[in-house]
Amino acid sequence: MSWNNQGGGPWKSPGRGPWGQGPFGPPPTGDLEEIIRRVQEALAKLTPGGSGGGIGKGFGGRGALFLVLAALLLWFAWGTFYTVQPSEVGINLVFGRYTGKTAAGLNTNWPWPIGSVIKVPVWDQQITEVGYRSLGASADIPEESQMLTGDKNIVDVHFRVNWQIDPAKPEDYVFNILNPRETVKAVAESIMREVVGLKTIDGILTTDRASVEADVQKRMQDLLNTYRAGVLVKQVQLQSVDAPSQVLSAYRDVTAAQQDQQRAVNEAETYANKVVPEAEGGAARIVAEANAYREQTILEAKGQTSRYNQIYEQYKKAPGVTRERMYLETMERVLGPMDKTIVDSNSASPPVPYIALEPLQSKPGASGK
């Protein structure tokens, strides 16, 4: 009920009563009593012929007084109390003058028309969407979303700004700016275009995204602070950053081409990884074969010389006989299977070859040679 109750917190504006005349006295109900007393005095003065003792002079005076008192009580009961939701801050005005903020819960202020309350949803997260609308039919708004990059390309940016009314300064939000919501949006569009204008299209499509978000947030906050807008920019989120739909397929093809390139390289690597080890295996085989040949050759030579040496040892013991025996044994083996024609010729000239003596050929295989 008391005026002073509502100002118990840190928002109390000290030294200033509801009428702007200075603090009221400490008794909690004093103001109401005083008002009643003033009204009584005023009524007493207005009553003709009743200077000072008007009250209680006749039934009509009493009735009017009663009515006025009842109206005053009703007025107070209806107008004094109000509720502030947990997400809100109440701003108390008395005759238009800002007198303080109230927290969530039951609060009091002077009833209308003396006092009024503006409830500001400071804890609500506000969302401003630029370039698109998540609600409604238009998913893309080209005139908002398409913007020029620093290298004179066009990029299509959808983003949203999460912001809230600054809980420390809701009065700035309410009193300083006409249509703050529109202001946030206009500032967001302007700043985003400014930041995107500093980037190249390749940068903004790939690596610069995070820095764009942070940069836009900071610049927005700075600019809104110069307006004393009472707005906290919590976050700037790029929803999508794309090439414009007119050229999107060409951009996607670049990605596909990069993958093609990678694939070609991978295929070539696969080929290289196959043929080089195979060649190394082949090389190892060639070397191994050569080693085998060497071993074989040496061993054969050693074997042959060993055989020779043994024969030679025996030969040395009886050279003539051994030589004769070897000669005859060899000739026996050599001439044994041969076709032989013995030609008695006294001359030293070589025998004349005669060819067409078919009956002499006893072996059928020889004719084919």
Next chain:
Amino acid sequence: MNGVVLAAIAIVAIIVASMATFVVDPTEQALILRFGQPVRDLIDAPGLYFKWPFVDTVVYIDKRILALDNERQEVLVSDNQRLEVDAFVRYKIDDPLLFYQSVTNTRGADAQLGGMLNSALRRSLSGASITDIVRDKRDALMADIRDQMITGAKRFGLQVVDVRIKRADLPAENSEAVFRRMQTERQQRAASYRAQGSQQSQQIKAEADRKVTVITAQAQQQSEQIRGEGDGERNRIFAEAYGADPEFFAFYRSMQAYQNSFANGQTRALMSPKSDFFRYFSTPTPAPEAATAPVPAPSAKAD
């Protein structure tokens, strides 16, 4: 009777009181006009104020930062390029009396500021290139426009807080040209990536083939060397063994060669009975004659 008079007087008093008082909100400032003439000072603090009923009228004037969002303007910038520019102005009513006298209300102020903004935009941007506006000199150009606006707006009691270029876009037909350029750029880039892929692929394969050739050749070289070592060793062993008695070796090796050469038995031999082999063919006594080795026929298959 008394009560009725009392009530009537009270009602009249309330009406008069309500006409003699007014409230100024924190968002407002107020001018008091007496028969159209401004009297008293500007009221710019919120609160409850008094005036003469019937005589004085109150004009409330907004104290907040007001917005002017300009219509999209096509501006000719340098190189005969056209640019569609959206700008907004944020301003306050700084001198309410001047404001009230010159433009009366915000609609009038918006009209004045809009015209001012258009000419300022054209003046500042006409010499700048698109790159300047979009990237290089955006801040400077906006500051220039703002300064022009600040000066111009003073005449109407307005204080320009900020002027910003919101959008600066190419007109639709120029956008098409940009899209075509972007498209061809990307096509070039895609072709370049694919060509690079092909090039790298060829390089990698060629390098692999080179390695294969070199590895094989090195192996061949090593192989020949090893085989040579083997052959050399063989020669050394033979030379060592056979060198002791060259004559016997010639005999021994000849015997082996004969045996191997005629081993298949498909050779026809014409033989003289006088050869050494037939020494005892006709007589059992030794006949020390010059031996003649058997002569293979020309048709003999060489080993």
